[in-house]
Amino acid sequence: MYTIGQISEMFSIPVSTIRYYDKEGLFPDLERQSGIRKFSEREVEALRVIECLKASGLEIRDIKRFMEWTTEGSASYERRKQLFETRKEAVEEEINQLQRTLDMLKFKCWYYETAIADGNEDRIYEMLPDRLPPDIQKLYDNAHH
């Protein structure tokens, strides 16, 4: 059993944020001893799931819905699985998007390295849009539509 302060330490999350999560219903079965929250391993795992679902782009109110499902036992296995499948696809798409962003950033790094070496952007303009060095051309094409 942990206090809110210990959980805060453990996850490097402010105490106020954990109280906020509790207020929003993210710990449906959290116990209390004379008003004081007592966090068990169940809540520790819940917080890991909260961080995961948050990182996947889910909003607090939807995380709350999920946490309510966990109190229904085996009746909600299918819904819970569906949620994780959907989140998995969303994160895969997000990673793809970031990969394209990364290609644009790499292109811009090359762009300014070249501009610094030349003192101007003239030579780059002559190479644009389809006479760039092969590896750079790939980045450029991937990033520009």
Add this chain to the structure above:
Amino acid sequence: MYTIGQISEMFSIPVSTIRYYDKEGLFPDLERQSGIRKFSEREVEALRVIECLKASGLEIRDIKRFMEWTTEGSASYERRKQLFETRKEAVEEEINQLQRTLDMLKFKCWYYETAIADGNEDRIYEMLPDRLPPDIQKLYDNAHH
């Protein structure tokens, strides 16, 4: 030359958002003809950069600073390159983080597939925390610190 409506179409961004970007100073040299904004290829490329920097996690006020640098010509090449290098590292870190999130999600998908097959979570609890199938163990370990 494009009107704000054409740019809105081109990028699938609301007109109000483009006006907001302009108000925030993201198009430092935007021309106007009797009050009406005229977007050139320069602004089209600027908007591509805005989307890229936004996706990299940069805030509007910092994107504004970058756009001001572009009006300084070759004097700011070094600063601009530095910014893209930093953003590149931030996005690489973000992708790593999302990869760990993805491993957690894949683990949870397996978890509920197994729970659905068994009708309960008993067998999973017996495998936790270090007797999981090898490929699943990898996901679990990667996701749990």
Add this chain to the structure above:
DNA sequence: CTAACACATAAAGTTGACTTTAGGTCAAGG
């Protein structure tokens, strides 16, 4: 005994990135 801590609440405030609203100009079509 009292001061310092860790805990608690309710309610108000903050932040960033938009979006909406209310009002106005101007050119073209029926």
Add this chain to the structure above:
DNA sequence: CCTTGACCTAAAGTCAACTTTATGTGTTAG
């Protein structure tokens, strides 16, 4: 001529996710 549609502005409103503030309780250390 008058309505429609695309443009304009300034200012207020929205939303999610916290954070801060003001106030209070209960236990422990000097």
